[in-house]
Amino acid sequence: MITSSEERSMTRREFLIRSAKAGACVAAAGGLSLSLYDSKAPQRSQEKGALVTLPDFSMPARNGQMSIVTGEDRVKTVQRALKTLGGIEAFVRPGDRVLVKVNAAFAMPPILSATANPELVAEVARLCFKAGASSVAVTDNPINDPASCFTLTGIAQAARSVGAQVVIPRKSSFKPTTLQGGTLIKDWPLFYAPLEAVDKVIGIAPVKDHHRSGASMTMKNWYGLLGGRRNLFHQDIHNIIKELAMMVSPTLVILDGTWTMMTNGPTGGSLADLKQTNTMIVSTDQVAADAFGATLLGKTASDLPYIAKAQAEGVGQSDYESIKPFRDHVG
């Protein structure tokens, strides 16, 4: 403790030195702050808005249904598969607004089966209109340039040829969402605009090998509803696919295994990557659809961890035989 007897006077010299040191400290702190200051704030990729949540597009009375139809002709196999489930009319009612979420991830030609087949997309849209749908929109938020993807895959022309609208993502199409019970999808941009005013959602995906997840099928197809720097999720691919499946409860999923990309997925590039497996799967259970799809890739559901994870969350049933799928063949 300093007593009053220890007090001493400060000389003018000491005062000036101390003042100079204090000033130098202030100047150094200010200079450091200035060097770190970013005068140009990061660009907002979207306006922060209220969190949105996707409604449940499934039809509880139709849960746990699946149809597996073999054959070379996608139009015929999807028609037959839907017919065995009661026809598209069982899922699409007059006046319904339908969204078809396709896989249009890459600007690649349809022969490479890296994206949803345009004939299949057109047929599903046509059937929806036939059932009385008031509108059918086809959409995806592709990896590559959206306009190129929809054009070069042939999906845009095919969809428009039957009167469906093609919805290309724009900045304003995204709104933040948080998945209840999720650990990855938190305040993340969702391609919400096309989902905002629809009654039914149908997912269409090809069966593909995938370098990170082992396979890309109906559950992975919802990846195209995410915005932002979604490739960050590749580090935890099985959990993000599980969360996507938790987030989207579709009316139907259609898994196209007419040609399966066996190797070098998800882009492929060569016809040598493909195998003709002649199978169309239509299901209200996306877990069951993917579990069966795994067999087309020469795998089992246990080879794809996200399938068990999704089942554990109650999304669906990986033991697809337990839901007694309808089986048929069209020549």
Next chain:
Amino acid sequence: MVRGKSPPSRRESTVSWVIMGTLAAIIIGVFVRQSHYDPTLFVPSALESQAPGKIVPRSLPPLDLGQFVPQDMSVFGPLESFGPETLSDKINGKAELYLSAGFSNLQCQRFASRNDPRSWMEVFVYDMGTLHQAFAVYSTQKRDEATPLDLTPFSYRTRNALFWVHGRYYVEIIASVPSEGLMESMVAFGKNFVKKTSVDAHDIEDLALFARNHLEEGSIVFFVSNAFGFSGLKNCFTARYHVEGEELLAFLSKKEAPEEAERVVKAYHAFLLESGGTAVPLSTDLTSGALVEILDTFELIFRHGRYVAGVHEAPTRKAAEKLASMLNGHLVEAVR
């Protein structure tokens, strides 16, 4: 006159605590805010600047792909360029395969036939940094239906696509339709590319270290890292052999020094045993070798000089030892 070193008054103490408290609150606020970084709202400036045609660090200057295009083709899309941070924007889940092999830059562009605009091709030029790294992505993706080409030592075609390695570049050309006319244009592009793009190296000498007898042509694959799921086995070549009716996989990895090779042999042996393998005595004269039975297959590893070599997942012990002896014999001859 100013008092010096006098005890602070209560007011001074209070003001000091308020200032310190405020600074602490600011620091906590900054940390809290940063831990809640919202990636949905911001686009990193580094990514914004990754515009087509821009140079990515470590890569060579951008190529003008148009200079390689034959006269019957015209530009069908803009030149795009992707670096390590943006590669997945182009090839999504396959990006990891390239990134783990040392990817530097990708340039791609579409060209269409002047006669039939529906016939188009997309050219992907991956700058992998080195010949070995380019060979790694080439060989790991090689298609079973590959038809060899004489474009470069490492080149092949399938019905609709062309793939080759030229120095540090791994190039793919993918056609929109399988057509011989388009394939001719693709091959012409490839020849122009090889002729006009100077590179430092063409051949990988280590490939000659594999014995030719019983070797399946074109089966050699190069792993930059993590061969057979073992992180310690880097820069490793594998080659398929057919010995006594069995398909076998031989491997070879050059190390900086014999001591390092010895360390890798021991580490891989320990890794196999930790993974549930059982040590089996060798009946060949590979004194530096070890044999492990694991999951009903045999894994043989040995060292010659600074080379680590072996046989992976052989169905029988006899086949593993026979191929290992063959490899060792060839290594002894080749590395003198």
